[in-house]
Amino acid sequence: MPRRVDDKLLVWGEIEENTIAQARKAARLPIVEGHVALMPDAHIGIGATIGSVIPTENAVIPSAVGVDIGCGMVAVRTDVRQDQLPDDLKPLLRKIAHAVPAGVGKGHGRVTKAAEAWLGSRKPPRDLSDKQTKTTLEQFGTLGSGNHFLEVAVDEDGRTWIVLHSGSRGIGNQLATMHISKAKKDMKRALVSLGDPDLAYFV
Structure with missing residues (x-):
């Protein structure tokens, strides 16, 4: 059974506190629909936590897609x-x-x-x-x-x-880096402040 950390974050398994802290930043995004879920293998990533499920509404977070897309x-x-x-x-x-x-x-x-x-x-x-x-x-x-x-x-x-x-x-990393950078620029233009700039998203 999952452990409910708060109303926006569910955790399966024993997860390190710094990983939970990172996932909380994603869970607080206004585009998240429902709750973020951390799987038992979750660990720190770039912006988005690796091993997390981040349901969004009408938005894409490039760092949640990840640097190894297709893995x-x-x-x-x-x-x-x-x-x-x-x-x-x-x-x-x-x-x-x-x-x-x-x-x-x-x-x-x-x-x-x-x-x-x-x-x-x-x-x-x-x-x-x-x-x-x-x-x-x-x-x-x-x-x-x-x-x-x-x-x-x-x-x-x-x-x-x-x-x-x-x-x-390497192409996955290159494409992810390119899209994360573009999303950051979009956030800056829209004057959106994020807990972690690597959680920048497209709407």
């Missing part, structure tokens, strides 16, 4: 059973590592047809710079660094799964 996980069950896997998985893992580069700034070193087709059919609402487009295309289908991973797993029924945790690479 997420997927698990896909394959038709391969555990007894069909080779005894030594190292060759398979080497193939995966070759096909899916990982690490800070790592990419394919070239633009694949799949990347061009994907980005071509999903034009961003704003034009990316030539450098951002090139980086996006070269890093399409890669992992990045940190806590992102790709693994082969087996469930209790002996079925094989591919589990992926990927992010938006």
